[in-house]
Amino acid sequence: MSWFLNVTRYRRKREKLVERTAISRLPTKWGLFQAYCYRSKLDGTEHIAIVKGDIGNGQDVLVRVHSECLTGDIFGSARCDCGNQLDLAMQLIEQAGRGVVVYLRGHEGRGIGLGHKLRAYNLQDQGHDTVQANIELGLAVDAREYGIGAQILRDVGVQTMRLMTNNPAKFTGLKGYGLAVIGRVPVLTPVTEENKRYLETKRTKMGHIYGSDLQGPLAPFIKPSVNKKESSDGEPNPE
């Protein structure tokens, strides 16, 4: 790892690298939230935290740390599950009456950026999976880091959280910033012809968890009874 990356990692752990620049009321289609804007002192990127309710003592907060996916979150791309996951997170937090979504910009394409992600899509259309495509392009499979996200969570008052994710790497990424992950809430959204290979690759090659009772690839997903509404029902499912 280069000297620069080592120094950056050191600073992320020890210095406050985000500044809160604005807060506003944000009525949404799910309900009323507060929007907190943060600016990274490392590179000037603006991130947003969407906060529901009173975070209070910061214990046991429902949290989603969402990686930017312009194609999925904004344009409804069916190649991935990002847009549906963001919707589900907002819906679950609204139902809980308390929680935070941190939306990390600069995470586009798992950190490789939009142009590279679209190039990777072309390779996927030629038969590569999402991991092979990044490697073929000479890029990291996953270049994201979560220190900025962790600092934002601390700033809005979170101390312990139930993290909405299927990706265990996020647990590790958020450690060491005075935060504790005390449970995981799965974020399962519908499987379609367009996204099933992508989801399967995340499970088999990237260690993402899609339920504990897998009988075969994506088995819990393809049951007709599992849809976005049902997967959000009931109590969160900490592990």
Ligand SMILES: Nc1nc2c(ncn2[C@@H]2O[C@H](COP(=O)(O)OP(=O)(O)OP(=O)(O)O)[C@@H](O)[C@H]2O)c(=O)[nH]1
């Ligand atoms: N390089 C690359 N990035 C992708 C692709 N599809 C989606 N992404 C990006 O992947 C990021 C989301 O990461 P995922 O691995 O899908 O999920 P995750 O955030 O790690 O895990 P969850 O918390 O369970 O959603 C977003 O930044 C997307 O832009 C792809 O085919 N190639």
Ligand SMILES: [Zn+2]
């Ligand atoms: Zn996506």
